[in-house]
Amino acid sequence: MEGLSVVVALVILVIITIGMGVRIVPQGSKHIVQRLGKYHSTLNPGMNIIIPYVDQVPYKVTTKDIVLDIPSQEVITEDNATIIANAVAYINIVSPEKAVYGVEDYEIAIQNLVQTALRSIIGEMSLDSALSSRDLIKAKLKEAISDDISDWGINLKTVEIQDINPSATMQKAMEEQAAAERQRRATVTRAEGEKQAAILEADGRLEASKRDAQAQIVLADASREAIERVTRAISDQELPVMYLLGERYIGALENLSASDNAKNIIFPADLPHAIKGLLNR
Amino acid sequence: MLEWLNLHIAYWHWLVLGLLLVTAEIFVSGFILFWFGLAALAIGVLLMLVGIPITAQLLLWAGLSVALVLLWLKFIKPNWKDRTTSGMAMEALTGQVGSVIESNIGRPRGRLRFPAPILGEDEWQFMSTSEIAIGERVKVLNISGNTLVVSPL
Numbered sequence: 146m147e148g149l150s151v152v153v154a155l156v157i158l159v160i161i162t163i164g165m166g167v168r169i170v171p172q173g174s175k176h177i178v179q180r181l182g183k184y185h186s187t188l189n190p191g192m193n194i195i196i197p198y199v200d201q202v203p204y205k206v207t208t209k210d211i212v213l214d215i216p217s218q219e220v221i222t223e224d225n226a227t228i229i230a231n232a233v234a235y236i237n238i239v240s241p242e243k244a245v246y247g248v249e250d251y252e253i254a255i256q257n258l259v260q261t262a263l264r265s266i267i268g269e270m271s272l273d274s275a276l277s278s279r280d281l282i283k284a285k286l287k288e289a290i291s292d293d294i295s296d297w298g299i300n301l302k303t304v305e306i307q308d309i310n311p312s313a314t315m316q317k318a319m320e321e322q323a324a325a326e327r328q329r330r331a332t333v334t335r336a337e338g339e340k341q342a343a344i345l346e347a348d349g350r351l352e353a354s355k356r357d358a359q360a361q362i363v364l365a366d367a368s369r370e371a372i373e374r375v376t377r378a379i380s381d382q383e384l385p386v387m388y389l390l391g392e393r394y395i396g397a398l399e400n401l402s403a404s405d406n407a408k409n410i411i412f413p414a415d416l417p418h419a420i421k422g423l424l425n426r
Numbered sequence: 427m428l429e430w431l432n433l434h435i436a437y438w439h440w441l442v443l444g445l446l447l448v449t450a451e452i453f454v455s456g457f458i459l460f461w462f463g464l465a466a467l468a469i470g471v472l473l474m475l476v477g478i479p480i481t482a483q484l485l486l487w488a489g490l491s492v493a494l495v496l497l498w499l500k501f502i503k504p505n506w507k508d509r510t511t512s513g514m515a516m517e518a519l520t521g522q523v524g525s526v527i528e529s530n531i532g533r534p535r536g537r538l539r540f541p542a543p544i545l546g547e548d549e550w551q552f553m554s555t556s557e558i559a560i561g562e563r564v565k566v567l568n569i570s571g572n573t574l575v576v577s578p579l
Contacts, residue, residue, distance in 0.1 A: 149431070152484040159488045163495055164458050173513040190514070191506075192457060194499055209513045237545065239515040239569050287572065291551075295571025300515055302546055 165197035175241045177204040187241055206241040210302060213252060215259045217308065226272040227312040232286070233305050234259050240298025247297040255294060259304060262289040272311070279306045390420050431480045440470030440483070461498065465490035515545055515569065522566045523579065524550070531557045535573060538564060552576045 169192050170176050176188040178200050185200060195202070217231030236255055238244045248254045266285045267275050275282070286304050294301060311319060379386055394416070447463030469487050472478070478486070511517040522544055530536030535551045536558065542548065552574040558564060564576040 148481045149484075152481045152488075156484055156488045159492060160458070160462060163492065167458055167495075167499075169457065172510070175514075189517075192499075192503060208515065237515045239519075291572030293571075295573065299571070300545070300569065301572055 162197045166194055168193045168195055168202060173209045174205055174207050175238075176202045177206065177242055177245055179203055184242055184246065204241070204245045206238055206245060208238055208241070210235045210237050211252070213256055213259070215256055215263070215304075218260055218264065219312065220264050220267045222267060222270055222272045222275050224271045226315050228267065228272065228275060228309060228315065229312055230263060230267060230309045231307050232259060232263060233307055235302040235304070236294075237300045237302055238298065239300050243296065243298025251297055251299060254297070255290070255299065255301075258290050258293055259286065262286055263306075265289075267309075272315075276309060276311075279309065282306055282309075387417060387420055391416060394420060435480055435483070437470045437473035440466050440473060440487075444468075444470060457498075458495065461494040462487075462491045465494055519544055519566050519569050519574065523563055524566070524576075526552075526558050526560055526562050526564060529558060529560045530554060531559065538574070538576065550574050554578070 168176060168188055170188045170190045172190040174190070176193075178185045178188060178195055179202075180196070180200050188195075188202070213234040213236060215232040215234060217229050219227055220230050221227055234255065236251075238251075244251050263282070263286060266282055266289065270278070270282075283304060283306060287301055290301055290304070310316070444463045444466030447459045447466055449463075451457070451460040451463065465487050468490060469483055472486075473483070522540060524538040524540040526536055527539050527549070528537035530553065535553050538550055538552045540548050540550070544550075551572060552564065552566075553570075554564070554576050556578060558576075558578050563579045565579055566574050566576055568575040
């Protein structure tokens, strides 16, 4: 009976001891081994043996890439504009023992480093260049941080700027600026249209006057031609003229007598003479 | 108790215990229960052939289990090589050979290029204790932040 108890206890001890001595580390993580409180070694993925009761595994560290969200923050640019920027960083733990023993909390440490570096990099840029040159900011950010994190055995793979937006008041001002610019252009366009219209109207008037003048000249020419022809046709024969004039004269007298307010008409007795008087002969 | 156990523990009890332990291996992390199960199966087979007292059976089981675990760790496991270094930056980088495209002469750091990207990048900064001219080939020894520590080949 005693023998059985001892043997059973021994068997249990053996199982527990071997269970403690064997460490299976999954791919993508590494375990830190401390021997009696001091760093001893780092276990790689796979099965590992540690000395039971003497060695402990206080830290299990992932060696996969860690995505760090960098919270958004207000940044003041060189030209005193406030913009809001946030980023996302991808880090990879290269030396787990440095990461574990070198800094209290590497995630917070790197978040803060990226934040401050981002602030100082954008602080040296003007608003317009900060809004348009993300790649440059990325490269500078990586360069600025990589020295600081080297003590922690951490590699900064990439850092991406997620949002880079002007602050609310800045955005309003920019919108107003854009609206004003458009309004200015609209006003200029309208004024140009009016100017064009006025010019065209004046052109029209000028053209019309020119044509009127030409028409008068043509009329005058025609009158002169007609008079010349009549003159030529008459030459020194008085009689046809007398006849024509007499006819018109009588016609005029007829018209005169037909009007409402002419009651008494006096015909000259000597018509040829009267016509001669008209002709000043 | 001892006599009762001696009378009533049959060989198939060991076989069942062995199979249970081997099955339990699936649900527990660590590659330990499997060997205890294997040892239990061996004891069961042994009992079919010869009669052994129960204390001796238990001791034999414990001893055989430890022996199997040690055998596995000493001789078989070391021959299993790692098939991937994915997710392991240090192992993926150390030992890689690249050529220098920017010398570190007169400067703290130079640049090197690998034939294929490693950890997502084919150009890296490097530092070295010796001065290395452009075009020389270097081997990665260590990594410090985003800078590689190299030595000329």
